[in-house]
Amino acid sequence: MAIYPELAGKVAVISGAGGNLGIAVTRSFHAADIKLALVDLREDSLRQRLREANLALDQMLIGALDLTQKRAAIDEFIGRVVAHYGKVDILxxxxxxxxxxxxVHEMDEEVWDFMMNINAKTAFLLSAAVVRSMVAHKTRGRIVNIAARAALSGLPTISGYSASKSAVLRLTESMAAELAEYGITVNAVMPSVIDTPQNRRSDPNADHSRWVTPESLAEVILFLVSDSARDISGAAIPVYGRA
Ligand SMILES: NC(=O)c1ccc[n+]([C@@H]2O[C@H](COP(=O)([O-])OP(=O)(O)OC[C@H]3O[C@@H](n4cnc5c(N)ncnc54)[C@H](OP(=O)(O)O)[C@@H]3O)[C@@H](O)[C@H]2O)c1
Known part of the structure; x- marks a missing residue:
């Protein structure tokens, strides 16, 4: 039996679903019998990733969206999810x-904008669309954001990343306070280094066994969307493995 039987039949929207962590979250939600609406930048690579993971494509709604822009297209996709499934319970x-x-004094403006857009603006725009639907449908929803250990303090040469993930934490806290009266919880997880092929390539000599796996992070996220976490909101949970 699934660990959280209450999740069966819930409807979840997952962004970045074709990435390293996104596919692990998709797999664990699918195993919990959650209905899925998946968003990513490129539909072809998302579909390819789902096939590799042996996930049944016909059971999922898929949206190819650039979440840094085109707010109307994001709102339209969430409208499509609600029309198909009737509601959204989880984001x-x-x-x-x-x-x-x-x-900082040598950093290109483009790096700053890219970091703020890809990490903070994506979460803002998609959350706004989903929350409007949760409030309208009186859904006691669950939202989980992915921040990072680097959100907690600035480090040299990664100011844009660190600031953008700090913004994710502040967004999480503001939304948790705004949405408490609706019974919607909003939390963040803070990975350090995730054990991905890209990170292994860029740091081949590190002790990879100390890094957190996407599957382990997905388990924490599953807990946060379950009834067991109903009284947790506004939290930023460190998930560092042994790094
Ligand atoms: N990897 C780490 O060590 C680490 C550590 C701390 C926090 N995190 C955070 O954890 C999350 C997942 O990391 P990951 O390693 O799984 O990353 P990943 O493999 O690169 O996955 C991210 C996914 O998001 C998609 N995406 C990027 N920009 C988008 C946009 N504008 N609109 C819609 N989708 C977009 C990417 O598409 P494309 O591939 O087509 O660009 C990709 O499929 C990220 O928020 C990351 O910042 C990662």
Whole structure:
């Protein structure tokens, strides 16, 4: 039996679903019998990733969206999810990315904008669309954002990343306070380094066993959307593995 039987039949929107963490969250939600609406930048790579994971494509709604812009298209997609499933219960904002920019006084403006857009604006725009539907349908929803350990303090050469993930934490706290009266919880997880092929390639000599796996993070996220976490909101949970 599933660990959280109450999740069966719930409807979840997952952004960045074709990425390393996104596919692990998709797999764990699918195993919990949650109905899925998946968003990513490129539909072809998302579909390919789902096929590799042996996930049945015909049971899922898929949207190819750039979540940094075209608010109307994002709202339209959520409208499509509600028309198809009747509601949205859960949102996991996984879409994000990383780019170091060098010291602030030498950093290109584009790096700053890219980090703020891909990490903070994606979560803002998709959350806004989903929350309007949750409030309208009186859904006691669950929202989980992906911040990062680097959100807690600035480090040299990654100011844009660090600031954008700090913004995710402040967004999480503001939304948790705004939505408490509706019974909607909003939390964040803070990974350090996730054990991904890209990170292994860029740091081949590190002890990879100390990094947190996407599957382990997905388990924490599943807990946060379950009834067991109904009284947790506004939290930023460190999920560092042994790093
Ligand atoms: N990897 C780490 O060590 C680490 C550490 C701390 C926090 N995090 C955070 O954890 C999350 C997942 O990381 P990950 O390693 O799984 O990243 P990933 O493999 O790069 O997955 C991110 C996904 O988001 C998609 N995406 C990017 N920009 C988008 C946009 N504008 N609109 C819609 N989708 C977009 C990407 O599409 P494309 O591939 O087509 O760009 C990709 O499928 C991110 O928020 C990341 O910042 C990661």
């Amino acid at each position: 996991v904002n996984v879409a994000g990315g990383f780019k170091a920019g060098g010291p």
